Amino acid sequence: MKDIRIGLIGSGYIGKTHAIAYRTHTSVFGGPANPVCVAVADDGDARAVDAARRLDIGKAYGDWRALVADPEVDVVAIATPNSLHREMALAAIAAGKHVYIEKPLALDAPEAREIAAALKGKNLVHMLGYNYLCNPMIGMLKAMIDAGELGEIVHFRGRHNEDYMADPSVPFGWRCSLVLSGSGTIGDMGSHLISMALHLVGPVAAIAGDIQTVIPTRKDANGASRAVENEDQGHAMVRFKGGAMGVFESSRVAQGKKQGLAFEIVGTKGSIEFDQERMNELRLYEAGAPVGRRGFKTLLVDGSCPDFAPFCPAPGHGLGYNDLKVIEVNRLMKAIAEGAPVPVDVHKACEIEDIIDAWLLSAEERRWIDL
Template sequence: MQSLGIGLIGTGFMGKAHAIAWANANRVLGGLPPVRLELLCDTPIEKAEAMAGQFGFARAIDDWRRLVDDPAVDVVSITTPNALHRPIAEAALAAGKHVWCEKPLGVTLADGEAMAAAAEASGRTTLVGYNYLRNPAFQHARRLIEEGRIGRLFHLRGFVDEDYQADGSLPWTWRSRRAEAGLGALGDIGVHLVSLLTGLGGPIVSVVAEAAAAYPTRPLPEGGEASVENEDIASALVRFEAGFHGTLVISRAAWGRKGSLGFEAHGTKGMIRFDQERLNELELYVAEGAKSEAGFRTILTSGEHPPYGAFCPAPGHSLGFNDLKVIEAGELLRTIAGGERARPDFAEALAIERVVYAMAESADRDGSRVAVSAMGG
């Protein structure tokens, strides 16, 4: 297979995750197009050069425009702050590159719509970083629901809680500014929750929501305070296209929570529950057998839950966050080589974001019900 040149923009948390994924996707999963780690971009150039050496990229640069135009680059990884997602993605697609972009698509719904349109016009492969969808435990939950193991699904409850904004003394950053971050907790972590719940229950068609900032202002490093322009916490009642309801609770100011992203799927014959902080476990309750033995059973991920076995032959030995990114990179490479569509692409990611923008709109309207279809499209 012809090799693909990789260009990575950004070297923070997600930049490193992408670098690890690109280096290991073929080693772990096999049968994928080989990659060349061609070009890394960050500023200043000294940082870019140091990180290129650490991550194994051949060259470093401090101008993303030159990266997307470089003929040696076939795929662009975008792991920058949110405000740069749209211009980089549009330029990369116009240059004929495939794009792997972290969520959210941009800082406004219009950004996402423009990016989806650019992707469709380009004919290139796109993928957005919803790596939690790749968890073998989550995929097994989907199979259990599809097979009717818990009967007819009639309610979904979801939560996503982190505490990176729980301390009121933390200084104001770009994450609190709409022009640079867009939505707050909804756009940063709420979209992950929507991706899971719609992956289990299908499209969400309307929402009733409330949202608030835990701290209306935050201190500036140079003194004084600045307003927090987006939400830290949100909750919503949602209606699925399939006819049942659900609840979502979202917070980036929940002390003690580090990566708590989970759900309860309630059916007529049982229930499934999951929490990403224990990402290798799935709990299943089936209403059958003796009542004296009723209770949840814990399913540990293993080779029975693909692609766990590609990483480790031993059950219960656990995958991690970066392993999910490896799976994600593998799916993108397989699509580029002519396989099934990588999901969610820009169009599907836009559908996820329309749900959280509908929540924000509902909160702005004092909790009025808002149809997701009213949010563009």
């Protein structure tokens, strides 16, 4: 089995998730390739060395360009704030490296398309980190929809609401800045929701959005008041190309929601409900069940769901958040070693960015926008 050597840029929240997943991968999946995180880059030598120690990674780079240039690196994994994605991805692609980029792909759709353009003619694997799509339960749901079990899809309602900025004393950070983050909650969490909707229901034809900055100012690190530059919450109505109607929500000020990606899909033959806070469950209503025996059924993840059995053969012995990244890394290994498709590549990510941009524009102009 071949080693695939990864250079990880960023060692914060999601960077650590990457490091864990690379280490865990092969003991779970046994192949088809072995990811080895050979280097980590962070902002300056001191932080990089600390990251390497904390995450048990061999080499540390204080400058990400050095990591990109390292000939021992096959894949550049980008786990940094959004504003850095474009430059890093372009550099990695130029250096002939596969790219594994955390969502959202870029600050906006034009930036995203620059990255897509750079990939043209290159035989490189490119994958986004939309980890929620890798849930075995979502895999089973996708198969269920594709097989027509729910009939024709007529309605989708989804939200990705959390409360990590609900407290007004949470300081102004990079996520509040247009230059560093682009959009607010819609790029951060709405993008997860959009990826899920596209995955399960298909392309979006039109959108009408609404956004709001609920907490207009926050204190920065120096205690100075700063105007928050992007949205705290957003709503949207959509029409899918397949004909279904949809509702999207995203919020970072939704008191009580912690991992609040949840959605409902109604089809002509049945419905489902999913909540990431109970990620090992799927609620399924089968309209064709006998009279008196119809009701939402709570399925627990088991070996009938793709990618579950390698973790544990026992049904209901659920996965955790970090396991989704392990599955995602397995997708990357399969893409590199076997040419398999990935859940979200840069082109699909551009489609997500288009929807984010249209959501924001339609909110500004108070009108529907066709995609």
